[in-house]
Amino acid sequence: MESSSVTKIIKATAQELEPLSQLFNQYRIFYKMKSDPQAAKNFILKRLEQQDSLIYQAINQQTILGFVQIYPSFSSVAMRPIWVINDLYVDVDARNKKVASKLLEHVSQQAKKHHIFNLQLATAIDNHSAQALYTRLGYRLNSQFKHYSRRI
Secondary structure (H helix, E strand, O other): OOOOOOOEEEEOOHHHHHHHHHHHHHHHHHOOOOOOHHHHHHHHHHHHHHOOOEEEEEEEOOEEEEEEEEEEEEEOOOOEEEEEEEEEEEOHHHOOOOHHHHHHHHHHHHHHHOOOOEEEEOOOOOOHHHHHHHHHOOOOOOOOOOOOOOOO
16 A cells, blocks of 8 residues: 555445455454455445445545444434444555544534434453544543443
8 A cells, every 4th residue: 555645435335345345354353253255245235235225435535544433223212313333444555644533523414414412432451542533533531431342
């Protein structure tokens, strides 16, 4: 990858399926999941076809540098829509070049445009660089609720 500066951020379509799914597979590997390029491709294709997530890509010319995947949801208490930023990943060669910042800034702009109540995200406890980025961009650690999960 020659240059890693973002030239544009675009909403993903099936036309970018191959490079996007490859980057998604790398994201899963980052989180200690087994590489499965075909399953990654199928998963992303299904999200695009069913339109149950929003995926934005940071592009430099024709190269995808990173992506963010958002799952729309609702806050029952606020009775307003929220977006869960479930996935954010930047290619290893494009890191420390503000790609993630630009993706998250774009998400914030789109959220304002669509009257989204708030943005939620989570990261691994030991992912200190991501935590620093989120804090720098105005995200705050939720001290009101403890979030639990149960694997089925």
